[in-house]
Amino acid sequence: MSGPAADIARRLGKYAEAVCRRYLSNGRREGHYWLVGDVHNTPGRSLYVRLADHVDGNGTAGKWTDAASGDHGDLLDIIAASCGHVNFRESLDEARRFLSLPLVQGAPRNPAPKTAPQGTPEAARKLWAASKPLLGSLADAYLAARSIAQTSDCDWLRFHPRCFYRPSEDDAPGGPPAWPAMIAAVTDLNGAITGVHRTWLDPATKRKAPIAYPRRAMGHLLGHGVRFGPAGPVMAAGEGIETMLSLRQALPAMPMIAGLSAAHLAALMFPACLKRFYVARDDDPAGAAALATLGERAAGAGIEIMPLEPRRGDFNDDLVGLGRDGLVSSLRSQIAISDRLRYL
DSSP: OOTHHHHHHHHHHHTHHHHHHHHOTTOEEETTEEEESSTTOOSSSSEEEEOSOOTTSSOOTTOEEETTTOOEEOHHHHHHHHHTOSSHHHHHHHHHHHTTOOOOTTOOOOOOOSSOOTTSHHHHHHHHHHOEESTTSHHHHHHHTTTOOOOTTOTTEEEEEEEEOOOOTTSOTTOOSEEEEEEEEEEOTTSOEEEEEEEEEETTTTEEOSSSOOEEEEEOOTTOBEEESOOOSEEEEESOHHHHHHHHHHOTTSOEEEOSSHHHHHTOOOOTTOOEEEEEOOSSHHHHHHHHHHHHHHHHHTOEEEEEOOSSSSHHHHHHHHHHHHHHHHHHTTSOHHHHHHHO
């Protein structure tokens, strides 16, 4: 493979885990690989996708092998198989959309389907439209139980009383087909919804539902995130929704973005007005890698990156354990003096 297709395959390889989470959602990460049943997203472990380039050059991110069939390929093949494309141009266009690249002028367009395919931005927008306001809902109670009380200005959070859950092989058989869920809209820099994130909840406990994977995202996620407040010259970002909502209890006026995973945090698009970016990184290798990648990208854009570190496991642990005043105290020394006056 050469030319534009090879370039797109290389670009996809840089975000191999994000690609796998989108198109091979029935799999899981184990070490440096994503394991799933086959290219059609069947649950299992026979197909493995390398998630990072090997230090000795013998393994390339995005390359995969199916141990059961002997087939192998790259992430463009994954996209083609999981989406059921009938020609290569469809797969290239889908990959360009995932990477937020412009489509080739004059490329043929397929007629819009009557119903939105599962996992697409169209399906995400339908779910968002069917959701209800957050205030007073089970999702609101779930956040309050985690000491997150200030949610009235969270425009991109909603609640769905009965959100379909597709069980995995790790779920016990016979579970309910739907649970209540907190729905978070994933938007681009212009505020257009490109996906949603679902957190399924248990009405009995007001905690996450007792299922194998109570959090899932769908749609086009790369470069986008769940936004709290309009973009500005000073912003904060992190992986989890609860992490950023916890920070907002101490910094309610600071615009924030939840990237939803380390890979997507590293790929967030920068607003043109951004000058200083606080990063609430998770204390693990993936979080460190995301911070490093953001730092490299920000340096080229003239943006200052400043990490934020929790005292405990994460910022929600700090909020619950230290209270809002304790969280403010912990953040004070990590925030630029000029920002303390405005945001703390």
